[in-house]
Amino acid sequence: MSALSSAPVIAVSSGEPAGVGPEICLRLADCALAARFPARIVVLADRSLLAERAEALHFPGQLRDWQAGLPPQAGTLEVLHQPLAAAATPGRLDPANSRYVLALLERALSGCQSGEFAAMVTAPVHKGVINDAGIPFSGHTEYLAERTATPRVVMMLAGGGLRVALVTTHLPLRDVPAAVTQTAVEETLRILHREMSAKYGIDRPRILVAGLNPHAGEGGYLGHEEIEVIAPVLERLRAEGMTLLGPLPADTMFSRPVLERGDCVLAMYHDQGLTALKYASFGHGINVTLGLPIIRTSVDHGTALELAGSGRADPGSLLVAIEQAIEMVARAAGSRPARA
Numbered sequence: 001m002s003a004l005s006s007a008p009v010i011a012v013s014s015g016e017p018a019g020v021g022p023e024i025c026l027r028l029a030d031c032a033l034a035a036r037f038p039a040r041i042v043v044l045a046d047r048s049l050l051a052e053r054a055e056a057l058h059f060p061g062q063l064r065d066w067q068a069g070l071p072p073q074a075g076t077l078e079v080l081h082q083p084l085a086a087a088a089t090p091g092r093l094d095p096a097n098s099r100y101v102l103a104l105l106e107r108a109l110s111g112c113q114s115g116e117f118a119a120m121v122t123a124p125v126h127k128g129v130i131n132d133a134g135i136p137f138s139g140h141t142e143y144l145a146e147r148t149a150t151p152r153v154v155m156m157l158a159g160g161g162l163r164v165a166l167v168t169t170h171l172p173l174r175d176v177p178a179a180v181t182q183t184a185v186e187e188t189l190r191i192l193h194r195e196m197s198a199k200y201g202i203d204r205p206r207i208l209v210a211g212l213n214p215h216a217g218e219g220g221y222l223g224h225e226e227i228e229v230i231a232p233v234l235e236r237l238r239a240e241g242m243t244l245l246g247p248l249p250a251d252t253m254f255s256r257p258v259l260e261r262g263d264c265v266l267a268m269y270h271d272q273g274l275t276a277l278k279y280a281s282f283g284h285g286i287n288v289t290l291g292l293p294i295i296r297t298s299v300d301h302g303t304a305l306e307l308a309g310s311g312r313a314d315p316g317s318l319l320v321a322i323e324q325a326i327e328m329v330a331r332a333a334g335s336r337p338a339r340a
């Protein structure tokens with residue numbers, strides 16, 4: 001019996017069916033890639049969608065319906081079938097399939113909650129088309145927080161030697177200042193501090209905290225959030241023993257000499273942090289949701305509709321997201337992942 005039969009099971013949701021998600025998932029059937037994982041991988045998708053895309057792109061692997069009891073087979077992708085609502089065309093979004101996209105997440109989540117899966121890894125979804133279907137949706141991060149009744153979670157992207165967490169996530173820019181409250185900054189820092197230890201084994205993380213305004217407010221001449229909101233929280237948490245640098249000017253924070261002083265960065269909003277992160281690591285970075293009761297990692301890229309169906313989408317970020325989920329599972333279980 002293969003050592004993989006008893007390995008943790010990682011559920012991979014294949015995401016938006018018109019995007020690159022299904023075809024990067026198909027790449028997981030490749031023996032050489034699969035050998036990287038000391039885990040069993042099950043892809044959640046419509047099996048006909050995967051079969052059609054595999055045939056069109058001449059992918060060599062086999063597909064098989066997922067059965068936990070069956071030993072894994074080289075070159076075979078295990079698929080947990082969820083039916084599409086409408087036929088999917090690469091590059092062409094259809095709101096009719098938005099419920100399908102959410103059903104993939106629901107199945108992965110319920111499997112993680114029941115212990116069937118050790119972690120979930122998500123391929124990209126298209127936020128806009130889910131809203132077009134009349135379902136308010138701003139991202140996996142917010143969706144999983146709500147579905148697990150977790151009052152606050154933290155989005156963090158990691159790659160290229162950087163880890164960048166965010167106080168606010170998918171908000172219009174005009175709503176950001178009001179959302180950067182003392183409570184938001186403090187709760188985010190507490191989760192980040194705890195999870196750097198739990199997920200990365202860094203017990204006393206040094207956290208670089210950005211200001212909100214240019215030059216971190218320039219002493220109050222370019223904004224007051226640093227003085228009134230961020231600095232008081234940092235003082236309180238430093239008194240508890242946390243190592244926090246800031247509030248730092250966000251532009252120079254992403255320079256080598258400053259980054260060397262920290263283990264991770266806390267940015268105040270999405271593009272403040274993720275622009276630098278994606279410049280450093282796009283295609284092999286990952287996204288992780290900190291503070292959830294389950295382990296969830298994700299690719300660092302979106303649906304790339306213009307590439308869908310071309311076979312040119314790079315599966316690199318998905319592979320790293322799976323590897324890191326496996327490492328987090330092992331760390332949570334108190335062991336290092338063993339190579340199968």
Ligand SMILES: NC(=O)C1=CN([C@@H]2O[C@H](COP(=O)(O)OP(=O)(O)OC[C@H]3O[C@@H](n4cnc5c(N)ncnc54)[C@H](O)[C@@H]3O)[C@@H](O)[C@H]2O)C=CC1
Nearest residue numbers: 123124125126127128298299300301302303304307313314
């Ligand atoms: N984890 C998720 O579910 C994410 C979803 N999105 C969603 O994706 C949609 C499109 O977002 P965009 O900002 O256009 O970002 P995008 O990541 O889809 O595309 C940005 C650029 O990167 C390229 N690209 C993306 N993935 C690639 C891959 N695997 N291999 C090679 N090239 C790749 C695209 O062709 C494009 O030029 C939006 O609805 C957005 O919300 C965006 C980021 C993450």
Ligand SMILES: NCC(=O)COP(=O)(O)O
Nearest residue numbers: 138139140141142287298
């Ligand atoms: N920029 C990250 C992103 O859009 C993915 O967010 P989420 O779907 O993981 O919440």
